[in-house]
Amino acid sequence: MDNKLDFLFLTETWHKPLDYFSLNQATPTGYTYIDKPRLEGRGGGIATIHNKDLKIISLSMPTVSSFEHVALKLPGSPPLIIAIIYRPPKPSPDFLTDLSDLLTQLCALSPSVLLLGDFNIHIDNPSCSLAREFLDILQCFSFTQHCHFPTHNHGHTLDLICSTGLETSPPSCHDLHISDHLLIKTVITLPDPPTRLKRTINFRNLKSISPSALTAALSLNLTTSPPQASDNPSDLVTYYNQTLSSCLNLLAPVKSKSVTFARSAPWYTPALHQLKQKKRQLERLYRKTGLTIHLQLYRDHLHQYKATLNSARSAYYSNIIHSGSSNPRTLFSTINSLLAPHDNSTSTFTPDKCQTFLQFFQSKIDNIYNSLQSATSAPTPHPKSPPCAPPTPLLSPYPSFPPSLMPNSPS
Template identity: 30%
Template sequence: MILDESRDIFIVSESWLTEVNQKCITSEIRSSLGGYNFFSCPRTGRKGGGVAAFALGALDVKVKVTKPYKSFECLDLTVKTGSIVLRLVVMYRPPKLCTVSVFFEEFSELLETLIPAEGRLFICGDVNFHVDDVENRDAQRLLDLIHSLGLVQHMQVATHQKGHTLDLVITRAFDPYPMNIAVDNTLPSDHSLIKFSVDVTRPAYKRTVREVRDVKSIDADALSSYFSDNLFPSVGGMSSDEAAVSYNSHLETMLDTLAPARTKIIINDNGYRMLTLPRSYSPWWMK
């Protein structure tokens, strides 16, 4: 799905990655999603939880070191594209990990560090509060906190199969708002997939010059003949180093003869995926 719709960033709240399984799963992810970098903050000590993000390889993404919080999990990223800096914070609050008072204390502390930070701020994730419920005191307290700090919560529709809004997209009030916000309920999950776009220019296309050889076209009989006639010249009187140099030289000559090098120019956006048409907006997904 990420590749089909050419999404630039895809974030996951509750990835279920742990310190034990992350290495194996991350390897599989990278092999199947060529052209994307993967960032993860796995849960420690027990299953579930964890937050993660995929980002297009052409984006300059750095992980910010944050203090460990008791009441929620957090992945703090800076994303640079051209002259634009985005601050993307992915979070997940387990509903029964800590008391609500601890969460508000820690979340307030996090917000106070993020508000003056460089770049356009995006805080995305599952907070496990029904912010659509005006009778829910904790949810209204969260919205009051967000508003009091000059932030805006953009999700106004249900993001959970039971009809509540648990997954949030938060920005500063004076930053450009996310565009084309929509929810997608086609995935096999009790939470909706949230899609939105950010008005930034995508990274410039890369023009890569590579030297390639068509080794698959080498004729087997010609290769065998070359080995017999040329590969093993007399090495009498040569030192081991001189013999190795001679061997390598003959291998290079063989390649130049049977599979000459040629220059290939590749124009792409991430080193892997060929471009079709340029896009003005950078679409994001959040799960």
């Protein structure tokens, strides 16, 4: 946000599948991300945080075993193809072949391709055979490698920015003191720059008012006679305010300007803003002197600022969760904003996901059909009828009498 970045490419994110909490916390307001975690084992992972105003399309590329990669497309004339790569330090004999196949597919999509990431190749070592073969492949595809300085705290060039068919500025490196790798920043000319909404604001340049000019203007205007009803406090106050307004309009008139606003986080407090200003002061002091003590002060304050940010964020969301405990809609929307992936309609539905979805339901239908068919084709055994029981004698409703006592019987 401070550097007004449109893209932030991250390697070795170490996030797991369906683990979106850290990415959600790292993504500022007005930005979204595209991620690809490592499915097995630990480490690895790639993520791209980009401005929501940019229309980004995620490209489906074959998965290879020698490195991790994410390919993106920025529509334009011509479109810009971006590929982020993380190559693990463990050597793989298939790396160069897999990289050549990937570059062949990317260059077939557009003449403007940006290739970057952590390749874990000592480009600065001329005796490294892998580095020589890697640079030969880049030359075959007309790629230019722009990083010619150490990008790791051990002094090696491991992180690269390569491009073809693009106008790029010379990259610069910055030590954020949060990783053993440096941040590499560059500016590229986008083929289709986005249009950002602007608003018109009115402001006064109060810093341009000198105390002597303000004193002279007040002395000149206040020497005139006040209103006739000078004994009325309300009239005197009105006269005083009008005099100050006229002096202000004279020395610092209202100006209009069209600006774009970045949406800040709702939990960003004035106290955090003061800590950020202090961090900037310590950073400038360290860059000016280069002393170890100033670097240590900057690092300590950086950790304090980070801890305060986490506390403010946690307090903000805790307050929302506790206050919305009786409102399921507020509660679930807050939890989803923390744990669910960001809604990125440009990369959610890919051909692979649609094909997997179709195969899943087709297999469900086939299984149900097969189970019904096997149940109807098997003969149904008829139940055996129980053995016939002897007939039960019928009982007369009349009592038994001897023949001589039967009614209407002859005597």
